[in-house]
Amino acid sequence: MAAKEEISNVTTETKNKELDSTTEDPPTSLETISEGNAVRNGVQAAQKDKTKIDILLKATANAPIMKQKKWSVYQDNPIGRISEFIKKYLKLDPNERLFLYVNQTFAPAPDQTVKNLYDCYGADGKLVIHYCKSQAWG
Amino acid sequence: MANDREVLREIWDGKIPVCFTLNSEEICDLQGPDPFYLMVPRLSYFPLCTEKVRKHFIRHIQSDKQEHEMWLEFNGIPLKWHYPIGVLLDIYFNDIQLPWNIVVHFDKFPENVLMHCQNKEVVEAHFLSCIKEADVLKHRGQIVSSMQKKDHTQLWNGIMNDKFDQFWSVNGRLMETSTEEGFKYIPFRCYTNEDKYIQKLVKPMNEEGQRKTLKHLLNEVFPDQENVTVRTHGIVPPLETPLQWMSEHLSYPDNFLHLIVITS
Numbered sequence: 439m440a441a442k443e444e445i446s447n448v449t450t451e452t453k454n455k456e457l458d459s460t461t462e463d464p465p466t467s468l469e470t471i472s473e474g475n476a477v478r479n480g481v482q483a484a485q486k487d488k489t490k491i492d493i494l495l496k497a498t499a500n501a502p503i504m505k506q507k508k509w510s511v512y513q514d515n516p517i518g519r520i521s522e523f524i525k526k527y528l529k530l531d532p533n534e535r536l537f538l539y540v541n542q543t544f545a546p547a548p549d550q551t552v553k554n555l556y557d558c559y560g561a562d563g564k565l566v567i568h569y570c571k572s573q574a575w576g
Numbered sequence: 577m578a579n580d581r582e583v584l585r586e587i588w589d590g591k592i593p594v595c596f597t598l599n600s601e602e603i604c605d606l607q608g609p610d611p612f613y614l615m616v617p618r619l620s621y622f623p624l625c626t627e628k629v630r631k632h633f634i635r636h637i638q639s640d641k642q643e644h645e646m647w648l649e650f651n652g653i654p655l656k657w658h659y660p661i662g663v664l665l666d667i668y669f670n671d672i673q674l675p676w677n678i679v680v681h682f683d684k685f686p687e688n689v690l691m692h693c694q695n696k697e698v699v700e701a702h703f704l705s706c707i708k709e710a711d712v713l714k715h716r717g718q719i720v721s722s723m724q725k726k727d728h729t730q731l732w733n734g735i736m737n738d739k740f741d742q743f744w745s746v747n748g749r750l751m752e753t754s755t756e757e758g759f760k761y762i763p764f765r766c767y768t769n770e771d772k773y774i775q776k777l778v779k780p781m782n783e784e785g786q787r788k789t790l791k792h793l794l795n796e797v798f799p800d801q802e803n804v805t806v807r808t809h810g811i812v813p814p815l816e817t818p819l820q821w822m823s824e825h826l827s828y829p830d831n832f833l834h835l836i837v838i839t840s
Binding site for chain 2: 540541543544545546547548549550551554555557558559573
């Protein structure tokens with residue numbers, strides 16, 4: 439129940455911004471990325487569903503919470519890129535370890551794609567990923 | 577399943593000869609080391625069997641690089657240690673002649689291509705994570721979560737020490753089905769090229785309660801392509817092989833079927 443409330447809050451409060459697969463520095467340049475892609479999405483609105491997947495990033499245990507939790511990402515993005523993005527967004531040290539979990543059960547390999555995970559474990563139109571600074575689920 | 581235990585054993589015993597050579601640019605003494613030959617189990621992972629390789633070559637590289645992480649390359653491509661060896665062999669099947677010639681590096685770790693692997697614990701964490709994911713697909717994760725830490729350790733020790741009975745005494749529970757319907761979904765990965773694989777939800781039975789085959793799976797994964805065939809464990813399984821049987825007998829120790837699409 440708590441999770442559902444959180445999701446609806448996020449969707450009403452923030453628009454889905456872009457996590458561009460080519461950008462090297464998403465957190466600081468987020469505004470420009472978002473605007474740039476907004477135009478492109480307007481043109482390619484029909485295609486968007488095919489190429490982008492909504493992910494919801496949730497903090498676990500000692501990890502800091504992200505102000506924006508819901509992101510729209512290219513489906514071919516490897517999970518390692520999502521991990522790098524979270525680190526940059528939260529301004530964590532690049533050497534600090536971050537663990538990502540799907541289904542609150544397993545840690546996908548960094549080269550696993552968002553699409554594969556969404557196809558197998560997505561629900562309600564999105565993929566929920568938990569992140570943590572220490573190993574959370576064995 | 578008892579009568580098909582021989583299949584499990586055959587798959588387990590699969591080994592391939594590898595010839596390791598040190599990257600010529602990293603040789604720092606005059607003579608250079610001999611190549612190092614090794615039989616490696618198809619079901620294992622390279623970091624679990626290359627300790628001796630490291631020891632063999634380490635004396636021949638610059639002393640300041642001897643603490644570096646070792647990595648492997650074939651035909652200019654860094655080899656992903658987190659894929660089982662047999663999967664790598666099937667992926668590069670067309671280019672490989674036995675013994676498989678692999679180049680050993682200590683310098684210039686390809687950060688963007690390979691995950692770091694400082695020790696075997698990293699392999700263990702990856703391996704157990706795959707097992708958990710597979711059980712989420714097969715039994716909603718209920719069997720793996722009901723296991724104790726010592727069971728997980730036994731699975732890992734079984735694969736690390738090449739002990740078939742030790743591994744299967746626990747893995748057998750992960751392969752159990754309580755109903756006629758088999759697993760909820762079949763854990764599989766379909767490799768379309770060296771660094772891309774497709775994973776989807778595929779049930780072992782159709783809606784009429786009939787057993788699905790490899791052909792059904794390939795039709796679901798590649799709806800636009802006909803006559804797709806795959807290789808696994810060095811063989812091309814017949815398309816009429818039942819999926820549930822395949823999952824129970826041809827899965828790697830990580831409990832996934834690793835199917836490499838054959839391109840002609």
